[in-house]
């Protein structure tokens with residue numbers, strides 16, 4: 001379904017007297033699906049995550065209330081349908097998860113995957129549909145906006161549960177439905193955007209997204225992740241299969257990789273890969289667990305690293321695909337670094353200077369393993385002929 005500019009004005013929270021004027025002014029559009037019922041005491045993937053981000057955005061005065069039409073909240077987004085989900089996941093999994101809600105409503109919180117680290121509650125199914133839908137509606141909005149301006153807003157789905165570990169046949173790693181993967185298929189089917197470039201900078205490998213498109217030449221999946229971290233997949237040599245060979249790029253980086261590493265990776269790997277692929281839209285699995293303060297991994301990104309990524313990816317989308325770009329929240333488990341990093345991303349989207357220096361205390365950081373990073377970059381450039 002295409003969304004007209006008239007619909008966009010209706011759906012967005014800001015007043016809209018002239019579609020063209022307001023659309024060209026909007027620099028970021030976000031949707032919120034915080035899944036407040038999907039929560040387990042003491043679990044890192046908890047219901048405070050999206051609320052913490054919203055509070056930080058308000059404190060930084062980066063909401064529509066303070067920024068007028070520059071920052072737009074998409075309030076009336078749709079829920080994903082079973083058919084949307086079934087573009088990526090098996091229908092038997094979708095119906096089994098729905099059925100599991102009966103048990104969850106009796107048990108309260110129940111473990112639901114083979115590793116035992118993913119839980120479900122009575123609301124998980126519906127809230128996962130809402131999260132996926134919040135991403136799909138942003139795709140609609142951004143695509144429609146790109147038809148009336150060269151500078152459409154960047155979309156940011158502030159949603160949970162996250163999605164990039166969910167495999168076609170089941171939940172995994174705190175994830176239920178592959179929000180990014182579902183949006184990629186949707187962009188193709190609903191908008192005719194054939195070539196989708198997915199950047200996954202979560203500290204963990206996006207194994208679910210990778211599985212969904214491993215033999216697909218039209219969806220390029222690029223993941224940077226900490227070598228050896230959960231779930232242990234995403235090796236250099238995993239390049240895709242069949243017609244999809246070459247459309248998967250995995251860059252495992254050594255423990256301790258940080259801002260310097262990611263800047264080099266962006267310039268030497270992400271940019272040339274995207275330029276060669278020539279995408280119609282860029283989707284981003286935006287995980288914030290590579291931050292130095294995150295408890296689940298051992299990378300050293302600062303909030304400034306996320307500012308750089310947001311700004312650079314926005315520019316890449318502008319250069320290559322009419323600015324069509326949507327970010328999806330994945331990991332990030334230290335509430336403070338998570339919310340500060342999303343705030344920095346918003347600053348980058350609206351073109352404000354970074355305030356990362358306020359948060360990135362130099363004492364948090366130590367030397368990066370620059371030689372190992374250089375070797376990893378050289379190896380991936382060789383494998384992909386970059």
Ligand SMILES: [Zn+2]
Pocket residue numbers: 202203204287289330331332
């Ligand atoms: Zn992660």
